[in-house]
Amino acid sequence: MPVYSISHVENVRVCVVMVGLPARGKSLIAQKIVRYLSWLSIKSKCFNVGSYRRKIAGVTGADADATFFSPNNEEGLKFRQEAVNQAIKDMMSWFLDENGVVGILDATNSTRDRRSKILKLCRENYIEPLFLESWCNDEDLIKQNILDVKTTSPDYINKDSEFALSDFMKRIKFYETNYQTLNQDIDSNLSFIKLVNVNTQIILNRIESYLESRIVYYVMNLHIKPRAIYLSRHGESLYNLTGKIGGDADLSERGWKYAKKLPELVLKSLGEENINTDLTVWTSTLNRTQQTASFLPYKNKLQWKALDELDAGECDGMTYEEIEKQFPEDFKARDDNKYEYRYRGGESYRDIVIRLEPIIMELERQENILIITHQAVLRCIYAYFMNVPQEESPWMSIPLHTLIKLEPRAYSTIVSRIKADIPAVSTYKEKGTSQLGEFDNITSKSRDLLKGSSDGK
Amino acid sequence: MSHSIEDYEINHGFGSAPIEPQSPTAGKRTRKRWSFHESAKPNLVERPSVASSQGRRRLSDVDGVHKHINSDYISPAQLYSTESGRLFHAGKICIILAGLPGRGKTHLSVSLTRYLRWLGVKTHVFHLGDYRRKNFDADLDQKLFIENNNERLKLIDQCVNDILNFLENDLGQVAIYDAVNPFIKNRVELDAKFKKLNIQTLFIESSVTDDKIILKNMESAAKSSPDYVNWDYDKAYQDYSKRIEGLTPYYQPMGMEDDHNKLSYIKMINFGERIELHNSSYGYLINKVVFFLMNSRIKSGSVFFARCYNNSVDFSDDPPLDEEGKRYARNLSMTLMDYLKSQGKNYFDNSPEQSLHSNNSSSLSLKKQYSVDEKHLPAGADGVDENSFVVWTSVKSRTVETTRFFKDKNIKIRSRIQLSQKNPGIVGSMTEEEIAEKFPTEYEQFLKDPYHHRFSRAESYHDLAIKIEPLILEMERMSGDILIIADETVLKVFYGYLMASSCFDIPSLHFAQDEIIEMKFNAYSNMSKTIGIKDYS
16 A cells, blocks of 8 residues: 555646657656656556657568658658557556556657647546656767667667767757757746756746656756666674674674775776776765775765664564564564564664655765665665565565676666675575575565676676 | 864765764664654743643644754654754755745745755744844835845845854754845855855745736735734735835846856746746755745645544544534534635535536546647646635545535545554554553653654654655645644644644644634744534534
8 A cells, every 4th residue: 555655646647758859868767757656656657659669660670770760751750650659559548447647758759749749638638748858968968878878779789889879860860850849938838847958957837736746856856977876785794693683783704804895896896997986985874884884995975864774673683583482473464564564663664765765866866876784775775776566675685795786777777796705694584484594495586686687897 | 163073064965974983882773763852852841831731732823933943853754863953965055035025935935944844954034024124113114125225234134144143053954035135246245155154055036927926915915914014904005016116126037147147046937837947956955945846836725624533443443424423524514614605715606517626527527628729737736726625534434424515515525545543553542541551661762752652563643744745745735725634643743734843742732623723824924723613403
């Protein structure tokens, strides 16, 4: 039950209509909105017209090079129109059949004519259209995005990279010829957000419902510069050795070893050429994360109370075996619904998500960053970036002494694991047992989510 | 003093603290989320009403939004406390308003203060008008508003000096400076002065192109501005419009000169119709301000609080209303309907065909009348019209059934899960004595901090405050009247928001069963009024 989610969703349906030339970060923004809303338990889905186009054109064998996007290519126009129609049709039936709340139409929607068609369709179906334009004339930023797109876009799989670059530039040129930006005078009647050069200027026009304001608020905190987010648990602690949960213990000997090795791991991953990068480091206010950060050479280290481990309340300082013995009902209740279960006098995973929200906003605003925190908090942060469903995220295994690197891209987030090769106990608890460790008879399908990622160098 | 945590925060962000090696005390976690105020209790000597009435507090009608806040002040929706009292890595900020009179600046600055305080940001609003009134008793010489004469500059100096003291010495995080600020030159100077002291500035200009809004604001100023206490309404109205007229030629809008390119500013047009952010490399906190601005509207209506019938029902039970409850529902509805009618509101005269947006008409039957060529109000946006009335209840049967009489009159009813009573957990059906006997240590903790304490399986008031934040912003969006029928625990938290109460006050507030509380919005401060529920049987 989405107790804490945005209210009123029973009445509002919003269609976010993306507007902007290629390589303006539209897909990235669209994906992020979906991720954020899902994290908050609001049903949302992105409809990417590009993938419809590939599907439709692919069948008839039309090849995706730039000429396909020429305003004079009639066959191309026909396919593109069909792709838009199909995407909109699917979106409308998603709203109706699956009770969707926020649908995102990810396409250039670059002409006023196209936009007014979508507008009418939305109004016919009692859906609020919210136009979101990313407008940019900062050449460097555009180039960065182009490089990113050409390496990850499905349009250029198996294509020579020079070709991809020049072809993509050509495609943008075609779009530029008839692009009409949102204008506060002409379009004053629409609900729209216009982001100019990645939020240096923002225009918000007629934001008329709470849900819309919430989406706008989130988007305002986004940037589309490439970056890496490093996540790590603290080094092995004295409590970890004895299987106790919570507490504010110091690192074990092996934990200190990890702390000493961490600077090297980070630098290796950043690349020697970035030796002077001033990485931002965040920790919790608890000793074990600060000790883990203590050998990092970066100046900008901050501790946040919101990154503290899940508060186990009365169970703080106990082992799972002790909890099972002393509070058998609680122990079972937690296994049954780990996301909602709140420790006596303590917190639940949902509570963490709520207190993390301000941090998530601040995190979206950061560039390269390393976060050293705790198992439960890391699960929630990881779930946010990787769109892990609520019921699964508390069961993910996140081993000690492992650095996780996330690189958000337009079409996906690249995850890699960097192991420190320093042994540590396992703090993973499988459903239905009080014993720690990862056993072969897996009951939680999400446990090994992280293991599927590549081993980073 | 010079190398204190304060200095560290100025350079690295507020709420942050340097990471230093700490004494190796392996053991239980000592610092909980609320550790900094564990011993802080309200001063009962100065508030005799608390000590006398068995911990039950009558609702005061004083809005706390202008109250001085101490460094140990914990606000209702604050997520955690910090040693410095400042939250987030947001720095110190001075929000400087600009705009002609009648543009809703006072309303904006006060409601923003309320919201930020509620979030736990130490915020104080400084109205230049207060300084003028203090120094020039009843003297409404127009020159004081316009010219850069010495008297005016002296007032500004006093006000700015208080702002700096608040930020530097009282651990304030956000100061809101409410004044016309008509001159570009002064704005640039202010900006430079604050920046030198590591205080970020953000200008918010309220401009209005819709004359209707100005007229409405003028009416409300003539009625309720502290400048016109004991004035004849017509005279006050004339004087106010003369003031606006006199100032208009001098006013220099933001964004017209190159100087402004350096300033961070928000232009707010027609109270939220359009919001433009310029030069924004803003932090989380400022984005939150914009979030509020998107939802802030000028209020014409009131919020009415009424308790739902029978609070003693077990939390998990959901019985329908009994006969007594039905009588209560009828009396409550009739009382409010009569009251609203006496205020000249005619929500209840509509015949069913006239009210297109009511709950009863299905969307299908509407379809034909719905033109796709013009903009419509969003389906879920309530209370956009200042002449609207919406009822909120929880999802429990007894509160939903209580709204029957309103539903019959085609009033919009919204059931919200967030309005369910505070989950009392395992102590649900126990009396306080029983709790004290059965869980003595927990009870002791509860007495120390009734706002944050959670009994096993229970919710705290703080949990409610976090939960209803969306509703609070929706409430801010709605211009018309709202009736909230809910359990007392929820009403306390809403009331706490509207009256800017601290979290020490909220648990002991008391709502009588036979009363409706009306919260009236006012630019400067909110007021509460009691309406006795009459017997119509």
